[in-house]
Amino acid sequence: MFSLATAVMAFILLLSPLRSSDFVIDPLNALVATVMGLTLYRRLQVSTSHVVLRAAAFIWLSVLVVTLVLEWLPVHRAELRDVFSLKESAEVFLWLLAPIGLFIVSRFERVPALVKLLLICGFLVQTVVVGLEFIEESPHLGVSPDGAETFSDFAQFVFLQFYLIAFALLLLYAGWSPISRHAESDVHSGPLGNRARHIFDAYRLFTKGRFPKQRVAHWPGVLPIIDFGRIVLWTGTLGMEVQRNFGVPIFRQIIDILLLMMHCGLDAQAYYMLELYRRDRQRKAGQYLTRYETKNGLLTALNYLIPKNGHRSNLSDKAAFDRVCVEHGLEVPRILAVAQHGEIAWRNLRRLTEVPGLFVKPAVSKGARGTEIYTVVRNTTGTGSAQYMSPDGTLLSELELSTRIAGQSMEEMLLVQERLENAPSVAPFAQASLVVIRVITCLDAQGRPTVTHGMLRVLSKLEAGWPSAAEYGAPVDLATGELGWLSSDKREDAFDFFDHHPVTGARVAGALLPEWAAVKALALRAHDVFNDRFVIGWDIAVTPEGPVLIEGNAYPDFAFLQRVHRQPAGESPIGPLLQSGLDRLVAVRGG
Structure with missing residues (x-):
């Protein structure tokens, strides 16, 4: 809203015959002072026990009030400027306040790096503007006063934009949302998803752009564009249905998504596929993991906490995987x-x-x-x-x-x-393809593998006659092997959970997998062999001769797993194991 307001003012400035005056720039200065004041007021509400910080905050707030008066009360502007004996007092006040503001903002524990970068860039441009205020009429510059003033006004508008966007983001981040109390975390504590993302950012764990797969998506500045593009795509496609069926207005959905992006790093796709438009789910948003941190470096960092035993197993090399499995007596095709x-x-x-x-x-x-x-x-x-x-x-x-x-x-x-052929227990769920059970295993603190999730998987892309290329998944009860409701990974099925298979018509919810105990045992045996990996997603086929290990995935997809189970990872059996792994990671990285 603040950025939109300044953009409108800038448009008016371009069209107005009075654009050489300060009638737009001065209100912008006042607007920045207002935003800074609101942010500071919010910080004082949160309170701090640090005496120096609190004193600096009160001084900063006092001077901001003066700045606001200087810019927003033109009737008294001349008298006030005479008192302070400064030609451009408001601009200079803002410049003097900037270092104090940067110092106070830097003391926030959970300020996004983007906010800090915007504030620093704004201060650098602002310094140029203040310098021009004192030398713009100097004959040694070789620039006309009008030209210098035009450049100064443009630069002033630029740094104001930096400040407005940064403080608007900071206000959102500071807690003005219904989920703020659930988003509190740092590298040492907090909900699993938020803590994992804090650690991923704080320790710069990005190693390889596995998600999104497109290399261009990892260029600087591209991911925010993709995230906002997803808002348009997903809200435009599903927004009306959420409004109709769940009573959440489209405007509120957009606000929810923006707040989730700020607090929890969740995008529009996660909002709709994980049903975060439901208030009970939204309150758990910080517990969800995303593909971004897990696939791009977090799981790699957790793997490096485990001894390699001479080498790091490569689960992507199918030939090598088959050779190791055969050597250890694991059933493979x-x-x-x-x-x-x-x-x-x-x-x-x-x-x-x-x-x-x-x-x-x-x-x-x-x-x-x-x-x-x-x-x-x-x-x-x-x-x-x-x-x-x-x-x-x-x-x-x-x-x-x-x-x-x-x-x-x-x-x-x-x-x-x-x-391989499907066993009778799973054959009704496919026609030409092999049905597999995705089993997630994770090492505990003693290095022993534990089964945390089971999920039946059916890949439509392997079924030539099916109308969709969706992946279907159904949760498997860890104790009984009973299947839950079937769901899809496609946007068009975002609201659908099936008790019967949408193509074959076979009953899914409530069906039992009699081979489940043997499937779990095979997954645990496999992780004992590939024990240099912290988390592995195993694909195991259920054949008439028994379970057969198809492959292991060192970077399993938590997004679809959480959708299928309708439960965030932080509240699932893998939650405590991952929290323990994050504790060790923080200890190794120096806390």
């Missing part, structure tokens, strides 16, 4: 062939004639990127070799299949695995 640089090497052609299909995937990847499913079509007469149905519906001979996979391996190394 058998690799039938490896293709690289245009050549394919079959390991077991006899097995090829027995499997129901083939699953081809990149040797180094995450998730379902680049995967393909080939179905074996056997000759019913018993004569001739089997053929293979490709994802696009083409029938291939064994030679054609080998040629095709070999050609694809020119770009990256591929693994050809046997295609």
Whole structure:
């Protein structure tokens, strides 16, 4: 609102024939003084036991009142300026107050770095303006007085914008919101999500831009643009439905999102997908983790607290992962062939004639990127070799299949695995794809893995005939293996939770996984092997022969996990374990 007000004033200044006067700049100075005064008043309400700080705050507030009078009461301006014997007293007062303001603001424990940067930039530009006030008529500059005054007014407008935006953000951050009492945290304490983000920022833990995946998103200044773009996109798409079904006006939704961005680092997507328009959920906002801090460096920092035992396991290298699993007796899909640089090497052609299909995937990847499913079509007469149905519906001979996979391996190394079949307990939830159970395990303080979450996963992108490319997930009760309501990761399904599968029609909520105990046991055995990772998300298939380990993810997606369970990570079983890990991280980093 403050920034909008100054923008309107600037527009009036450009159009007005009186723009050479101070009739716009002076009210802007008054507006800045007002905002500073409100911020300082808020700080005094919070109170501080530091005597010097409190005295400086009172002095600053007193001088701000004088500055406000100088700029906003033109009737008495001349007399007051005579008293203070300064030609441009208000501007000089603001400049003298700036260092005091920066000092006091720097004592706030949770001031965003952006606010501090804006205040410093504003002070530097303001110093230039004050200097010009004293030398703008000097003949040695070689600049006309009108030109110097024009430049001074422009620079003054710039630093006022810096101050207005910074203090407006600071006022929001200081606690004028219904969730402020839940957002209090620092590196030592606080709700899990807020504390994790404070630690991520304070210790500069950013290592790699895994989320968002686009490299440009991590350029300076781009992420705020993306966040505000999400407000437009998500509110424009879902705002009316939230207003209609939950009674939250669109304007209030936008305010909520802005406050969540300031207090908790949650964006518009999180607001709608995590149901934060519900007041009971919003009060827990500080407990939610986001992909940004977990994928971009926080989990990496937690991993480095654990001894490597000579090397750091690479869960993304599927070939190496398969080799380690086989060495330790973990059940994994058998690799039938490896293709690289245009050549394919079959390991077991006899097995090829027995499997129901083939699953081809990149040797180094995450998730379902680049995967393909080939179905074996056997000759019913018993004569001739089997053929293979490709994802696009083409029938291939064994030679054609080998040629095709070999050609694809020119770009990256591929693994050809046997295609697993779903057990009867999970088969109704898919048609062509393999249903997996995502199991989250986390190390406790003694280094022992613990199962904290279970989630049934169905990837629509592997189902050619399905209308959506959504990922579906349903929570698994840790004690009983009972499934909860199914939900999707797509915006169009943001308000939908299904008791029956939306495509197959199978009942999900209330269904039992009889293999759940064996699935948990396999996840714990796997984490015992890959015990140099703090948190791992395991994808485990449930086959007629029992659970089979598909892959491990060192950077699991907490956003979708929290949506599926309708519970923030901080209030889930992983919450205390992550808090303990953050305690150790703070201790190692020097507190």
